Amino acid sequence: MAGAAALRRSARRVARHLAAAPSLSRNALQQPERLLSSQASSEHGPRGAVSGSELALYPPERVRNFSIIAHVDHGKSTLADRLLELTGTIQKGHGQPQYLDKLQVERERGITVKAQTATMFYRHTTVSQNSDAPRYLLNLIDTPGHVDFSYEVSRSLAACQGALLVVDAAQGVQAQTIANFYLAFESNLSIIPVINKIDQPTADPDNVKDQLKRLFDIDPSEALLTSAKTGKGLEQVLPAVIERIPSPPGKCDSPVRMLLLDSYYDEYKGVICHVAVVDGALRKGDKIASAATGRAYEVLDVGIMHPELTPTGVLYTGQVGYVISGMRSTKEARIGDTLHQAKITVEPLPGFKPAKHMVFSGLYPADGSDFEALSHAIEKLTCNDASVSVTKETSNALGMGFRCGFLGLLHMDVFHQRLEQEYGAQVISTIPTVPYIFEYGDGSKVQVENPAALASNPGKRVVACWEPTVIATIIIPSEYLSIMSRNFVIMLNHIFSQRALLKYRLPLKEIIVDFYNELKGITSGYATFDYEDSEYQQSDLVKMDILLNGQPVDAMATIVHNQKAQRVGRELVEKLKKFIERQMFEITIQAAIGSKVIARETLSAMRKNVLAKCYGGDITRKKKLLEKQKEGKKRMKRVGSVDIPQEAFHELLKVSNSK
């Protein structure tokens, strides 16, 4: 089978790669207790200040930069916490789980969406037990596991020479384990396999070792066995990092050159850039320039994340830290840019592949909040999440807003939530769509990221349409194979005992909503899923309009497969009827293709009075109900004379996407 051959070929590449990495010495596996106690007495105590002269003690050969990568929930953030505790960077029992998951959205959802860097100081006591044991500066980057955020992973890897590939001892290799392994492998990183959660009753580390061997040709003796929960085996991790991961390359005596890894906006400090210093040293007061824009800046503050911003006044070759230089906006802090000593010409660093936007949606201020406030919030948030594309757009129904491109639906949801939580913006988002390509009779082709935009070419006849596809990787227990569709399968491989790997080519639109949940549903939660973008395929697509009282609502237009249009139209109007609240007049809801109405529902008139239910004169209850109604209104948008709640837009998506 072609797929199996490809896997074997990659396995051989992996073997060559791993052979180059030195193996963990026997010594490194011993003396865990002594190691733990020696780190607790590290002179860089919790949140301790670090001076520039201390950083000078860590030339590149005493620096290790590594990421933690894994499938969702295999324990990256918990392991990161334990390593921070072990090195005294944070206090044990600091009271908050997943220290590096700082965003409210991350805590609420229990997922990492933003890669976080932390600098740790570590005494390598497995070499010498004395106080003169060599000290190392370790930069750890915790990365997200969900497929939508793999862009964060690939960016993080650019600052690293190695990665801990964490695999759950019970679940074994899953879809994102494979995707993340290849990201690290293609970046030429030294990979340290860590089989985590060995405390679980169903843990089967030998089986996982076998999977790692078969899939990636990783020697079973290379794997570290850990429980980030109980602490078992953790003492092996940092010695392995030091012994198996190379130090960062770079020229200490060259002018400073650094890679801009990430940036975010702080209300008081302005733009804070995370950088990896590749050559030279960066000092407070230095003049630096951006290779992308040519603009020059003065370094106002520089330091490390330890794990909070800790000013040091300097960063040396190979070190990772932050710089504040008076940048004002996202346009200045370009992720992947090279910052360098001003007034000299340097070779820009390779940077990153641009983010690929899979899902587009319009974001509009909800009634009661204004466009300027939303504009400000989006500007600031994109500084923290540069993978979102933003262009202004105007909708007849919703007024002025923005068309935003996201890496996936979860990414869109998270961005939306962050706008509300971190910036207090009240947002209406329109039906997400994927980027289609339409060809007109005159031979011109356009990428359509907003279905409503198709109407702006009324004189042009569409002659062909294409939609984006993805290659989806699904791993399931073999007993579920019989219920999986064989349509669109491009590869089936029994990768290891009782586990099958399927690859499908699917239209992107099919997988952006609820696909993973449905897949988990039919496989009792056992399936895992990952996808990568693939080519465009020709499809028979039409634009469907939604009309309220005869008026098309441009923000509800959607593009659907022609043969599904009738059914989708019917479901759309039924759904809208459920979600639009009755008003004091009758509302007709129609779905139409061109001038042809294909489905219609009528919502009869009703006088809505929230106080009607409020018998007697309980004033507090009345107030509560009125407050509740006001709250509800914020998430409405008045289109013509009809109030449409945000949920209506969300529900439309589910229908327009159903098979």
Ligand SMILES: Nc1nc2c(ncn2[C@@H]2O[C@H](COP(=O)(O)OP(=O)(O)OP(=O)(O)O)[C@@H](O)[C@H]2O)c(=O)[nH]1
């Ligand atoms: N039993 C057990 N549970 C663990 C262990 N490590 C982590 N967990 C639990 O597994 C769950 C997921 O852990 P996280 O550290 O958030 O996983 P993650 O890989 O960072 O998750 P994402 O960032 O969403 O990809 C949490 O409930 C942890 O408490 C372990 O060694 N043993």
